[in-house]
Structures are given as structure tokens and as C-alpha cells.
Amino acid sequence: MPIHSLGYLRINVTDVEKWRTFAGEFLALQEVPGPTEGALHYRIDDFQHRLALIPAESPGLRAAGFQVTHARDLETAIQKLEAAGVTVARGGKEDCEARRVSGFAAFTDPSGNPIELFHGPRFDHSEVRTPGVSRFVTGDLGMGHIILNVTDVEAAYAFYVDLLGFTERNTTETPAGMLYFLGCNARQHTLGLAPSSGPGLLHFMFEGGSLDDVGRALDRAYDLGVPMMQSLGRHTNDHMVSFYVWSPDLHAVEFGYDGDRVGIDAPSYDITEGAFWGHRFTPPPAPSA
Structure with a gap:
């Protein structure tokens, strides 16, 4: 690819x-x-x-x-x-x-x-320092994954798959239309396309190297008053154990562990639920006065 x-x-x-x-x-x-x-x-x-x-x-x-x-x-x-x-x-x-x-x-x-x-x-060859996180899962899987808002999901699908070479990993139906999850390496998905009235970054994810990294991040969220978006849970598509918070600009930000690695030619499928358990939703905080 x-x-x-x-x-x-x-x-x-x-x-x-x-x-x-x-x-x-x-x-x-x-x-x-x-x-x-x-x-x-x-x-x-x-x-x-x-x-x-x-x-x-x-x-x-x-x-x-x-x-x-x-x-x-x-x-x-x-x-x-x-x-x-x-x-x-x-x-x-x-x-x-x-x-x-x-x-x-x-x-x-x-x-x-x-x-x-x-x-x-350009690489930095000194030791990376991320206190509280044993390591971030990157390497051949890249930085993580993102979900983009798109106004025409079928046009976006054709653009990313036919022109840029992404492959379809799974789909799920939403009230606004079909949401596509696309891959370009062994990470189950690197890019999601969410139907929306306007473009923008909906969501981004970092993956830690251990379940303890997720637990410590969850503790830090509570200690710092970071607003929760979705409680701890396990996804049905990439099987990642994770939780979501609201960023200062209200992106959905996920911190997870143990996402699936899949083959390039793995067949696509449709999911009917987003999580096996957990991921209970909390609305965004009200704007400050």
C-alpha cells in the first residue's frame, strides 16, 4: 500500500x-x-x-x-x-x-x-520520556488512529480507498449513515469516516503498551478533572480496551490497549454494537460562562 x-x-x-x-x-x-x-x-x-x-x-x-x-x-x-x-x-x-x-x-x-x-x-535518538506510560504502541502501526467527519461518506470512501489505497476493515450503521473504518497497516483501523454536516477531526486515539497504562491514564483523568466521554470498555471491531475523554476543544480522545493486529487481506465485516461491554456515554461539558 x-x-x-x-x-x-x-x-x-x-x-x-x-x-x-x-x-x-x-x-x-x-x-x-x-x-x-x-x-x-x-x-x-x-x-x-x-x-x-x-x-x-x-x-x-x-x-x-x-x-x-x-x-x-x-x-x-x-x-x-x-x-x-x-x-x-x-x-x-x-x-x-x-x-x-x-x-x-x-x-x-x-x-x-x-x-x-x-x-x-526526522528521528530523535535519545530516550523518550512518558511518565505514567510504559510505552506508546507505534512503529509499523503509526501514531494511532483518527476519525474524520465527512459530508459525503461515499465520496470520501472512494477518495481514501481508490486514490490513497486504504482498505475497508469494517462498517457500522449510524443514524446519520454508514461509518467506515479503514486500514493501511496491521492496526485494525487507522482512519474512520463519519457522516456529518461538516468536516473536521472527530476523534483521535493513543495506544499504551499495557493495561496498567490505561488504568493509570484513567486515574490521571479523574485527578485532573478531565471530562469523561465514554467509560472503560472493549470495542467489538478492534477489541481494544479503552476509555474516552473530551479534549479542551471537545474532540473525542481515546486511550487504549491491546488493539487487534490484522492481515492486509482480512475480509471486511459490519458491526451492530460498538462495544462488548462498557463505553457508557457522557455528554460534553457545558461551555464556560
Whole structure:
């Protein structure tokens, strides 16, 4: 497949200090110096950073970056996108430096979600420090997974599967329409497409290396007053044990363990329940006065 994994997220945020507590103290990501002035940069493995939180007047996804194998694969992907009528912007030296990559290209999906493909991430060879988390599950599985809101789910499916090479892993019917879970490596899903009235980042997930990592994260959520979204539970599609919280900008953020690894040619299926047990929902907190 041309796409290897989810490599990084760049997110616009309106309250940097709330996100510093959320990402650094609750998620236990390692805050590191970064190239984007005023932004927060977080490391979880050899990548110099996987998450960049950028101050902005309004919150939203700035870019979801998917890794390809090397420069030739990136060029092949660009040519395929342009042949399909997609406008693609190649990243310059300064833009590459901001992402700590050797090359990248930016475009939008049919709903307007900002997507980037990149190759050659720059590594930090010092020991990563994530107190409270034994390790984050990354490597060949990438950073984790995301769910994007899309306005036309069938157009989005065609874009990500036919143009970008994702494969369908499972589906589930929602009141708004079909939700697709797509994979690009052994992680059961790297990308979800959720029908919605507008684009945006609905959800992102980090996976810890042990069940104790999940338990400690749950304790930190209670200690820090991070609002719960879904209680501890086990999913029916990837079998991950996890819980969800509301981010400072009300994304659904999942912390889990023991997600399934599947074969590239594993057949797709439809789920009729989201969880075997748990994952009881709590509405988002009311806006501050």
C-alpha cells in the first residue's frame, strides 16, 4: 500500500495552557522544543514530534499527516491525485522543517479535511520520556488512529480507498449513515469516516503498551478533572480496551490497549454494537460562562 501509517497531527487550539495540561499531564506525552513558534510539540517515540498544537482563533484540524515509504512513493501519489483533479501543494523547505520531515504534499479530501502525505521523518535518538506510560504502541502501526467527519461518506470512501489505497476493515450503521473504518497497516483501523454536516477531526486515539497504562491514564483523568466521554470498555471491531475523554476543544480522545493486529487481506465485516461491554456515554461539558 502507498500509505504506511498515520504519522502526525497538527491541530489548531484556542487555549494552549489547557492543552498543555491535557496532552502533557493527562496523556503523558513528552513536551519537546519545536519549530512552530508558540505551539506545543509532543513526542511519543523516535519521531521528533507526532503532535503539534498550534494557537489559533478557532479550533480545528490543521493537518493529518500520513506516511509513505520514500520520495518516489510520494511523487507517485501526487501524480495519481493530480490526475484525478485534486489540487496538491508540495511542501517547501520551511514547511518540511516545521514538520521535521524530508518531503510532504498537502491537499484536501472531498469534504475539505486537510490531509498531508510525507516521507523521511526526522528521528530523535535519545530516550523518550512518558511518565505514567510504559510505552506508546507505534512503529509499523503509526501514531494511532483518527476519525474524520465527512459530508459525503461515499465520496470520501472512494477518495481514501481508490486514490490513497486504504482498505475497508469494517462498517457500522449510524443514524446519520454508514461509518467506515479503514486500514493501511496491521492496526485494525487507522482512519474512520463519519457522516456529518461538516468536516473536521472527530476523534483521535493513543495506544499504551499495557493495561496498567490505561488504568493509570484513567486515574490521571479523574485527578485532573478531565471530562469523561465514554467509560472503560472493549470495542467489538478492534477489541481494544479503552476509555474516552473530551479534549479542551471537545474532540473525542481515546486511550487504549491491546488493539487487534490484522492481515492486509482480512475480509471486511459490519458491526451492530460498538462495544462488548462498557463505553457508557457522557455528554460534553457545558461551555464556560
